[in-house]
Amino acid sequence: MIRIAENNVVARFSKGDFQELASLLFRRYPDNEWATFARFGWRHTREGLVVSLASIDPPLSEDMNEFVGHVQIREPYTLRIALSAEQHPLAVGVIHSHPEGCPPAPSSIDDEMDTYYAPYFNDFAPGRPYVSLILSKVKRAMTLSGRIHWQGFWHGVEKFVVETTPVTTWRRAGGNFEPLPIRERTARLNSAFGIEAASRLRRATVAVIGAGGTGSAAIEVLARAGVGRLILVDPDHVEESNLERMHGSQPNDAKQAVSKVEVARDHVLAIDPSCHVEAIVGRLPQSEVVDAVIRADVALGCTDRQHSRLALSDISVRYLVPTIDSAVALEGTDGAVSAQVIQIVRFLSADPCALCRGMTVPSTISQELMSEEERELRRREAEQAEIRGDNPNQYWHQEAQLNTVGFLTTMAGSMAAGYAIGWLTGRFDPPFSRLQMNLLSKDLDVTDSAEVPRADCTCRRTRGWSDQAVTDALLTAPLHWPSARRLDG
């Protein structure tokens, strides 16, 4: 029997690939098994591996024995996969089904297969994980188990995450099928979505990037809904001008320059002391922040920074983290308000990325990412250029002050949190890819942009590639940023 050193792996799938996988593996259901090899991206985080399905290498007609009920993979299939692994950087794995109602607990035959394959593939693709997953339908729920051989040890999968689709993770002790004890505080939510949904929320992890006006509203909604674990990320401390928007903030927080994530963490724990909160003073794509965010079920983007939006979009593609980005804008002059706009954008791995959608302006991102020293230098150069009669924009673009108010940020954050709850519970999806609405227009002037990916964009070829597509990262963390810091407690 294979001994699991630790259950610390998170395994992620895109929605489309998971559907394709289930259809392939259940082709002989409900009684007979089937299997496929697959390729996985992976990242070693401080809490363990995170693997993501990059592609499936389905069997050809003679690759497996059709005449037996269990999985019997023929040698040419194995050899073909091993040889192809020499040509790509991804981890190799096998995924097979168990008959309906039969838990995905590895059998002694599965143990034999994995004990053979782990060193076999390591000979062809040294240093990469070997992934072995089992899928079955138990009590009508899609249920998965898994183990990864890496660096000489077997690691169990502690959580499976499929984009926007709840699945059950099977562990040696059993599956997490049973609802958790009912809590009166979420009674209305339970009656609306069912007790099962409330349990899913309590087992869920949501990362919120940005803990200001929009983020703090999202955090509050998620905490009150009973989400079990929150990862809160923000580099800034509270300023007096934040008090109009930021839920949970007090004048003293501004006076003492308390970090926004600390205020948010304390606010969450006051709402629900059982919530596990990871508070990180930092930004995407700093390594420690990426490590935390890619273990979440869903991520919410709640910042007004374009680089943050770009990084989150990158994470949704390469690490398969379903993401909802929210933004607001209040337009007007001289006290006359002409537009109050909320934007909600869905980033699933099959969606166009932020670059494809033209959501970023290179000069703005460049300025956001400069060091304070360089910004100052550029501003001075722009002033001098203006005096000379030159174009000052080549040095520094003067950005308009982004106006925003608490009711708008609260609305946007709450909407984003609501759609996250929809995904986590499996009860509803955002009915759009990118929504913009203007609160001051008739019928809110809602628009849903049907954007398509650019053919030459890396987001079309790095889906699920994780760190193995680091060369194609849309953004890297500037060296002048202060290191990310986790708050204790």
Place this chain on the structure above:
Amino acid sequence: MSWERIERELARLQEGGQLAELFTQGRAVVLYRQVPTGGLPFGLPPTEDVVVPVPPGYPASMIDLAGLPVGSPFLGRARGSQNNQGVLLVAGRQWQLASYHPHNGGGGPPWDQMRHGFHTYLDHLIAWLDKLN
């Protein structure tokens, strides 16, 4: 900062015969060796070395600026080189950055990280050292 993308771009340059190296100590820069110039009619060298800073957050940030060795005869003749943007020490030499912004209104296309990189910036450097005052 991950350097893999830049290394890949420099490898592409090398395939085309252009030498370029990445220096990561201090402010990260790419050093292009012997970039062709339009200097011969002026009695200037036919090539010159050029450094280009790696922008923070690359490739999300656009590549900008270009630097010439302190004392280079092209300083003062290449566009924007009268406007000193700082001095760097790279590979044991001092370099003066010029106010050259091809992707930011300086004559080139807007920055597109899917198409542009240190491999395409070479074209701007050649154009820069070709049109001399």
